[in-house]
Amino acid sequence: MSEQHDDDTSTGREPRPADSVAGVSTTPRAFESVTVKLGHAFGERIDRAVRSRHRRRLRHVGWQRALDASGLGFAHGTYPARPGNALDVLVDGSEMLPAVAEALSRAESYVHIAGWFFSPELQLSRDDEPVVLRNLLAELAERIDVRVLSWKGAPLPLFKPSRLEVREMLDALARHTEIQAEVDACTGFMHCHHEKAIVIDGRVAFVGGIDLTVDGGDPYDTPTHLARGGIGWHDAAVRIEGPSVADVDHHFRLRWHAVTRESLSRPEMPDPVGDVEAQVVRTVPAGTYRAVRRGDYSILESYSGALRSAERFIYKRKARFCEVIWGTERR
Incomplete structure (x- = not known):
């Protein structure tokens, strides 16, 4: 038998790049480069059109400065910067939800809550006898005004929560109680109210990114994010005491009046309690x-x-x- 050179040894494979797939032709690099450039150009054109539209709309209502701001000063918004506040940043629901439960339990005159969606069964604490949102609000509503304002829901059932789900949720929250629960429909067709705000007696407020709902994940998350057999929700909120609470309260009252036509008096300005100048x-x-x-x-x-x-750098972390x-x- 004659010896064959190693180069002649057959492996049964066709010579082709290692990342190729049998039966699938590779895209010429020149064509790929052109399509990428066209995609970038098309995307830039869309970006410019969207930015131009936003700028025109803001200019029309006298708010073009919102796009042109270039300093770290306070915004020229409806509410001014107010000194004398105390702020606490609450990271994750394990800090925020018990703080809300404790503040609610001490309410004496009224409670205002605005949110995207609510879960009446949400446990604000995870003790042996947990504090349940609906139960706590129902107890409070027996002696003080408790007003809850939710977004109306998505216009199409394809998106969540649907308007039917919102109506059913508010009925479950307020049925057989004195809780005043309403839907805010004062938004555009494709817009939603994603504000989360709680005001208690005009003395303390909570604002931030944590919803009082288990829709999308349990908000009672911890900084360690331990595995627990379910989806958590990592977010943060701020607890406010002092004059800026009045601005959070005023905004809620504005929305409440637009929905119910009930005119609530302008909130009183709380006394200074800290050394933080803050703006809502x-x-x-x-x-x-x-x-x-x-x-x-x-x-x-x-x-x-x-x-x-x-x-030096910009660090931006946000769900959307x-x-x-x-x-x-x-x-």
């Missing part, structure tokens, strides 16, 4: 509420100023982030 900022689209016809885009103004003031707001104007 918000997003109110123009034309949503009669009392704020030109809207309030002070959150956007605060973001714009903070981003343009960055000197729309990049087109900043576009090519990012620094």
Whole structure:
């Protein structure tokens, strides 16, 4: 038998790149490069169109400064910066929810709660006898005003929560109790109210990203995020005491009046309790509420100023982030 050279040894394989797949042709790199460039160009055109539309709309209502802000100063919103506040940042529901339960238990005159969606069965504490949201609010409503304001729900059942689910949830929350529960429908067709705010007696407020619902995950998460057989929800909130509480309360009362036509008196200004100067900022689209016809885009103004003031780096962590707001104007 004659010897064959190693180069002639057959492996039964066709010579082709290691990352190729049999029966599938590879895309020419030149064509791939062209499609990528076209995609980028198309995306940039969409970005410019969206930014131009936002700028025109903001200019029309006198809020173009919200996109042009460039400093770390306070926003020129409806509510001014107020000194004399005490703020506590509460990371995760394991800190926020028990603090809410404790503050609610000491309510003496009224409770105002606004949220995206609620779970009446939510446990605010995880003790041997947990504090359940509906039970606590029902007990309070026997002696003080308890007002709860929820978003109306998605216009199409394809999205959650649907309007039917919201109605059923509010009925489960308020049925056979004195809780006043209403739906805020003062939004655009494709918009939602994602505000989370709690005001107790006009002396303490909670604002932030933690909903009082288990929809999407259990908000009673911990910084260690231990495995527990279910989905958690990592987020944060701020506990406020002092003059800025009045602004959170005023915003709730504005929304409540728009929905119910019940005129609540303007909240009293709390006495200073700390040394923090704070400002309540918000997003109110123009034309949503009669009392704020030109809207309030002070959150956007605060973001714009903070981003343009960055000197070394920007760290942004958020469950949902729309990049087109900043576009090519990012620094």
